[in-house]
Amino acid sequence: MELFALKGFNSTSVADLLSRTQLNSGSLYHVFPSKQDVLIGVLEAYRDGIEAMLLTPAWGGVADPIEKIFALLAYYRMGVVMTDCTYGCPIGSLALELHEPDPPVRDLLAANFKAWTAAVERCLDEAGDRLPANLDRDALAQFVLTTMEGGVMQARTHRDVVYFDRAVGQLRAYFEFLQSDARTKRRAKKGAS
């Protein structure tokens, strides 16, 4: 996970993997028939570890569902800052690096995105009537991921976290509009009833 996140898949050699894991060629290949199988193992680990490795640390002490969404983004921000804007989202990086991934790899990338947006969607559901009733929660959850990935990409490229912050700031503004809209509609409904 560490090496693929740091250098990507193609730029990580099997020799790198052996050196980092202190394994010998025979041992690694005994478990993983090919380098791609290591990638599959890594993507499965991310998918299965989203709760323990991402959501739990990101949401420590945060109860409000909408703030949980921004806490998730803040957690990625921390990753960006701590690595001097060289690291972003390992899944996103792999998704763009591998142009024509084999189906098992592509499916796992998609599964990782799905797990991520599903977590956000649960927050949106929890937010209840603070958001408009007619809101497409699926689309908004995806849009949060869109913002994170696009923001991370620009922060990395410019080596400046402000590009991430500005993306999140715009998303925050959008959420404010949505909440304000929900309030207006609630009042109108009350008045009409």
Place this chain on the structure above:
Amino acid sequence: MELFALKGFNSTSVADLLSRTQLNSGSLYHVFPSKQDVLIGVLEAYRDGIEAMLLTPAWGGVADPIEKIFALLAYYRMGVVMTDCTYGCPIGSLALELHEPDPPVRDLLAANFKAWTAAVERCLDEAGDRLPANLDRDALAQFVLTTMEGGVMQARTHRDVVYFDRAVGQLRAYFEFLQSDARTKRRAKKGAS
């Protein structure tokens, strides 16, 4: 440009470049001292060609400044659809593939993003008072890029353009709120004067 967009930088071999260009090793290396210099040439070509290769075709027949922004996104959508969701934004792909690019490469990636967002920002300026006066146009222009890159990433990963469409749909909703907000403020101002 074609090969790097299709396969990425690392997965494009010099042999690929020679075969596609019908050049011999000696000729290519006579002009480009290394493979990275080819990349630099490609990134310069994108940067210098943004008007002719991107804006002009994307904006054919579109006059409204806000619609020009969405026409730009529609142009990328076309690229996604025409390649069965395998192709996205070549700059974004390279930006995430190259984890620690040499300064000249990184600067050119950043310059490409800058040229792109600058074009969007000009549209925002043209939109005048249809958008709130206190709007951070720089941040919003970047957010359009964020949406495009994040949307393209998910469409490619899921091999389904609907993920791109949903991202753009959310951006559109945000723009509607911004325009509505600008109208409200204009009325309030008129009323006060």
Place this chain on the structure above:
DNA sequence: GTCTATAAAAGGATAGAC
């Protein structure tokens, strides 16, 4: 299951004639 040694291929880049 793990070890060392090595195969087999592909990669970027260069040499030197023309």
Place this chain on the structure above:
DNA sequence: GTCTATCCTTTTATAGAC
């Protein structure tokens, strides 16, 4: 400026002993 031939390194993966 362009040609062919080739060097040298890195890379993924395997062989076969232990």
